[in-house]
Amino acid sequence: MNQSFSYWMETSTPPEFPAYQGDQSCDVAVIGGGLTGITTATLLAQKGLRTVVLEANKVGSGTTSKTTAKITIQHSLKYQQYIRGIGTENTAMYAKANLIDFELIQQLIKENNIDCDYTTDTAYVYTLEEKHLNKLENEKKAYDKLKLESYLADQCKLPFPISGAFAVPKQAYFHPLKYLYALTEVLRKSKGEIYEHSHVKTVDKESGVVHVNGGTLHAKHIILATNYPFLDMPGYYFIRIFQMRSYLTQTQTPDYALQGMYINVGNPVHTMRSHGDATGNHLLLGGYNHKTGHQKNEKPIYEKIDLVKQNYFPFIKNPTNRYWSTQDSVTLDHLPYIGRLSAQTPNVFIATGYDKWGxxxxxxxxxxxxxxxTTEKHPIMETKGLFSPARFTPGAAAKEFLFLGADAVKEYTLTGLTIPKGDIDKIRKGEGKVIRSDGQIIAVYRDENGDLSAFDAHCTHRICPLTFNKTEKSWDCPCHGSRFDVNGDVISGPAVEPLKKYTIKSQDDV
Known part of the structure; x- marks a missing residue:
């Protein structure tokens, strides 16, 4: 099973950029080389600002490389939820922002002749059960209220029967890495700078000094474009954001292309679409979203997705080519945080919380x-208050705050009492468990050779206890979503430090 290496990564050639070194100054330091960071840096560099992008790994190696890459204003059934939570006027602002964003992507592709498999298609939300039809009807009413084009359908292009669907025409999809890599060239031509393998260790929020593993960078403005902001104070972002995992697969289907982009109502979530390239057609199928650290280690999720393919697309006989997963940050009211980190840090900005619609x-x-x-005028600025990290939306956020708060309390309680005792001898190859030994709580993993590795079973971000993700063989934090590989190294933040490792002399010593 080919995990982690996505179809997008397999079918694109990444550019190469040096690592940052020295002591320099710039107008804007952008931390994070995904779609948010590169697009922002491009717009700023085109205005003449010296802009520097610092990427800890490779450009586009994070969420950008693992998305479904749907460019759409149809974000499942969000609009009816937003109207209830933040009102019609604010929901109209959200729709306006997404329409403007759609136009920006089209503009950048056209102006720079970007070849990224851009394709126009219809986005559908479908249901197999009649009991969910009212949700589709309510979303149609919300779109009508907002004067957005949409329609209801009894059937669509799916090869299996449904009870109904909600459709938004004239949406699109593309190859996210072909698009991103082309943007890096636009940024370079605008005299923007990109540095890879340049891990930011700390940021002095008052002085604007960014401490990188290769030196220091003095910036007038700092943008955190890292999915989850690794600076979560001030602002208390660690109690205002949680992270969700989802899973995708790709199967080559030379003689079949699914028309439309699809997501279902209810759980488990199923998302599907086709993607065509020079080699033919490919079915992208996935879903099974869950809060990070809350996976159920029963039947592996990728096996469940393959079973969905077998049941829904029985005529596809080719085996699945690739399996990968992604992680998305979600805010309490499910609207992104875009703007100043806090009132106390006027020159530090964040962008996070896209809730799978990045x-x-x-x-x-x-x-x-x-x-x-730049302080320039633009229609998008009419919507900036909606996305302000300083906003307070109790009507839309109360449920998630209770969920997140209770979850954090539960996980901290586990540290003292409720993690079950384990026996190292019972840990099978390819399996990890959290056990107690000599008063310590230890994360223990046995690799395929039978060798053991052991770590402190607490996330290095805010000391939450870890759980083992059987599907991806990783240690995941259920509080704020940090992930660590079986060697204890950080896969994704907000944690920046690896797990504390214990040396195992023999199994009896643990």
Whole structure:
């Protein structure tokens, strides 16, 4: 099973950029080389600002390389939820922002002749059960209220029967890395700078000094475009954001192309679409979203997705080519945080919380942050208050706050009492468990050779206890979503430090 290496990564050639070194100054330091960071940096560099992008790994190696890459204003059934939570006027602002963002992506592709498999298609939300039809009807009413084009359908292009669907025409999809890599060239031509393998260790929020593993960078403005902001104070972002994992697969289907982009109502979530390239057609199928650290280690999720393919697309006989997963940050009211980190840090900005709809929301972030820094006028700035990290939306956020707060309390309680005792001898190959030994709580993993590795079983971000993700063989934090590989190294933040490792002399010593 080919895990982690996505179809997008397999079918694109990444550019190469040096690592940062020395002591330099710039107008804007952008931390994070995904779609948000590169798009924002491009817009700023085109305005003549010296802009430097610092990427800890490779450009586009994070969420950008693992998305479904749907460019759409149709974000499942969000609009009816937003109207209930933040009102019609604010929901109209959200729709306006996404329409503007859609236009920006089209503009950048056209102006720079970017070849990224851009294709126009219809986005559908479908249901197999009649009991969910009212949700589709309510979303149609919400779109009508907002004067957005949409329609209801009894059937669509899916090869299996459904009870109904809600459709938004004239949406699109593309190859996210072909698009991103082309943007890096636009940024370079605008005299922007990109540095890879340049891990930011700390940021002095008052002086604007960014401490990188290769030196220091003095910036007038700093943008955190890292999915989850690794600076979560001030602002208490660690209790205002949680992270969700989802899973995708790709199967080559030379003689079949699914028309439309699809997501279902209810759980488990199923998302599907086709993608065509020079080699033919490919079915992208996935879903099974869950809060990070809350996976159920029963039947592996990728096996469940393959079973969905077998049941829904029985005529596809080719085996699945690739399996990969992604992680998305979600805010309490499910609207992105885009703007100043806090009132106390006027020159530090964040963009996070896209809730799995990062193609348009990343473009929104780029436009808002670029125009906030340049102080130029733009229609997108009419929506910036909606995305302000300082906002307070109790009607929309109360449920998630209770969920997140209770979850954090539960996980901290585990540290003292409720992690079950384990026996190292019972840990099978390829399996990890959290056990107690000599008063310590230890994360223990046995690799395929039978060798053991052991770590402190607490996340290095805010000391939450870890759980083992059987599907991806990783240690995941259920509080704030940090992930660590079986060697204890950070896969994704907000944690920046690896796990504390214990030396095992023999199994009896643990």
């Amino acid at each position: 193609m348009t929301n990343s473009a929104a972030a780029a436009l808002i942050l670029a125009h906030e820094i």
